[in-house]
Amino acid sequence: MIKTFLSTYDTTVLTVQRWITPLVLLAVRVLTAIAFFKAGQVKIANWESTLFLFEYEYQVPLLPFEAAAFIAAAVELCLPPLILLGLFSRPVALVLFGFNIMAVVSYPVLWEQGYLDHQLWGLMLLMIVLWGPGKLSIDHWLRQRFGGAPASVSMQPQ
Numbered sequence: 001m002i003k004t005f006l007s008t009y010d011t012t013v014l015t016v017q018r019w020i021t022p023l024v025l026l027a028v029r030v031l032t033a034i035a036f037f038k039a040g041q042v043k044i045a046n047w048e049s050t051l052f053l054f055e056y057e058y059q060v061p062l063l064p065f066e067a068a069a070f071i072a073a074a075v076e077l078c079l080p081p082l083i084l085l086g087l088f089s090r091p092v093a094l095v096l097f098g099f100n101i102m103a104v105v106s107y108p109v110l111w112e113q114g115y116l117d118h119q120l121w122g123l124m125l126l127m128i129v130l131w132g133p134g135k136l137s138i139d140h141w142l143r144q145r146f147g148g149a150p151a152s153v154s155m156q157p158q
Contacts, residue, residue: 057109
């Protein structure tokens, strides 16, 4: 009886995961893409303000403030569409994960006001790095079209 119950339970969980996991990973990609893209739009909407913040507020190490502002805007505007489409998802998510950490480290004001948002984005980006973009992505389509074994971590207990 217990064996039958466990078998039914496992089958049900696998079926639900087969349908829900791609939707969850798509939602994760959409939410992170929106958050980072909006931040990039804010930066270019008033470039003088952005330069001021990078010169006096943010403490980006090793880079002149102009270069840091330009790189930040480029990252926030160029990488989110790739995440949204699910193209080169794992490396892009890894870059955005590092970028997210740098944002928190270089702007201590975030520790009080935006720290939870950055934690959430970091966790969502780690989901993409670990489990990939899911079946609803260009990465998956390319893998299906041109073959090759996917680089994925199984979510099933071994």
